[in-house]
Amino acid sequence: MSSAPAISFVKPGSPAKGTVVVFAGEGLVLGPQATALGVKALIEKAATLAEFKAKPRTTLDILAPEIAGIDRLVVVGFGKGEKLTGQDWQKLGGAAYGALRRGQDATVLLERPVGEGGVDAAEFALGAMLRAYGFDKYKGARPGRNDEESEAAKKPPAGLTIAVEDSTKAKRAWAARSAIGEGVNLARDLVNEPANVLGTVEYAERVKELEQLGVTVEILVEKDLRKLGMGALLGVAQGSVRPPRVAIMTWSGGKAKDKPVVLIGKGVVFDTGGISIKPAAGMEDMKGDMGGSAAVVGTLAALARRKAKANVVGIIGLVENMPDANAQRPGDIVTSMSGQTIEVLNTDAEGRLVLADLIHYSQQRWSPRLMIDLATLTGAIIVALGHHYAGLFSNDDPLATALIAAGEASGDRLWRMPLGSEYDKAIDSKNADMKNIGGRDGGSITAAQFLKRFVKDTPWAHLDIAGTAMGSPANDTNRSWGSGFGVRLLDRLIADNYEG
Ligand code: BES
Ligand code: MN
Ligand code: ZN
Secondary structure, eight states, X not given: OOXXXXXXXXXTTSOOOEEEEEEEETTTEEOHHHHHHTOHHHHHHHHHHHTOOOOTXXXXXXXXXXXXXXXXXXXXXXXXXXXXXXXXXXXXXXXXXXXXXXXXXXXXXXXXXXXXXXXXXXXXXXXXXXXXXXXXXXXXOSTTOOOHHHHHHXXXXXXXXXXXXXXXXXXXXXXXXXXXXXHHHHHHXXXXXXXXXXXXXXXXXXXXXXXXXXXXXXXXXXXXXXXXXXXXXXXXXXXXXXXXXXXXXXXXXXXXXXXXXXXXXXXXXXXXXXXXXXXXXXXXXXXGTTHHHHHHHHHHHHHHHTTOSSEEEEEEEEEEEOOOTTOOOTTEEEEOTTSOEEEESOTTOOHHHHHHHHHHHHHHHHXXXXXXXXXXXXTHHHHHHTTTOEEEEESOHHHHHHHHHHHHXXXXXXXXXXXXXXXXXXXXXXXXXXXXXXXXXXXXXXXXXXXXXXXXXSOEEEEEOTXXXXXXXXXXXXXXXXXXXXXXXXXXXXHHHSOX
């Protein structure tokens, strides 16, 4: 967890000091602000030496230029300046920020050196804010350790003063966009936090803090869950000394009569596999098995911060999957809240058990306009899609289409996967209504079919984010293991389809 960089917007014109960021289009074309600095010849010389071609998002670092007051000039490539999307501006902000050093504030002369159209200062700032995130709260405390890395971690992230033509408009837009940044970084914090620190109870307490933003938070404890008959969720939880929690977050920014959009998250704070225990290598990654829930929490925080005009409920199931003396066994049959019975043939297929009860409960309690669940559900989705797209399963084509569009626009991309009765057969059980595994083939699909058995007529989508919530490759706007995947997606989906 690192504090967010201070970001402010000013009109162009005040003399730039310290570290200054400018933009150059291909051919080293500069905009009016950079031109006024009188750095054209200097940039041309440095660019030749460094073979800098001003390709999009590449940077050229010029130290101690002989210009009054300026210590460092960072030139960011703008390419040919063709039409730039919000995503492109965000990446540009990330790339520019990546060239800065902690503890050294910078002035950004934000302008378009080439091409038509304006600048998106808020999107640029969001990219910078997301790039600035690092999970370093546990670093740098070792006595006597004084290496560069831990020293750097102690410095505040570089603050930005962004000089931009329409600074008033930029400020206003940033008030809403920074809410998204806060939401993404909250989700990252939750995913990165180790399970000894973030257990079920601690997690529920963190969610309670959303009340400060105007979100209503309700925490269901074990007794409540038992009364509701959530036998599938409770079966997973029974192997851990840490009691289960279900956290419900309500944001009522829409019309009172509008049914809510319900977001459901898998919150397995640690997944050992239970009695069907996982191999040791890489098991530490299962601290991130609550990535679906983190996306839901981050989204609710973002919606509340930007006062979204929509009714949205988030519900997350917090359990720990452990192999204790009281853990559920392979072969156990549990009764879900829906009344359907489940033969638990593999205790490591626990996420679907948690989601099954939350899906049923959500429909009964809210009759949602639609529901979307997010879960780090299967290793098989990583085999299928790698780390660049999350798997999308849906019973509703318009919802799937809207989600895919929100994915492209936000950068949290989705690839639709099939559902069908042929796959559904794979989870029929000899001894109960269904079993919780469907064999190795099409593992993500049979997991989705399992969830579908708990969905009635509600438009529903399931996002398998096992490959994207954590451990995805570093990029311009993310250097963290926990990526915060899903927050920008859901915020965008709601903004484009369910507000106003
Ligand atoms: N949490 C895992 C899925 C997972 C794997 C997430 C790798 C992120 C990275 C899930 O609970 C699980 O264990 N799934 C099993 C299902 C199997 C037993 C049917 C899996 O994918 O192997
Ligand atoms: Mn598992
Ligand atoms: Zn799991």
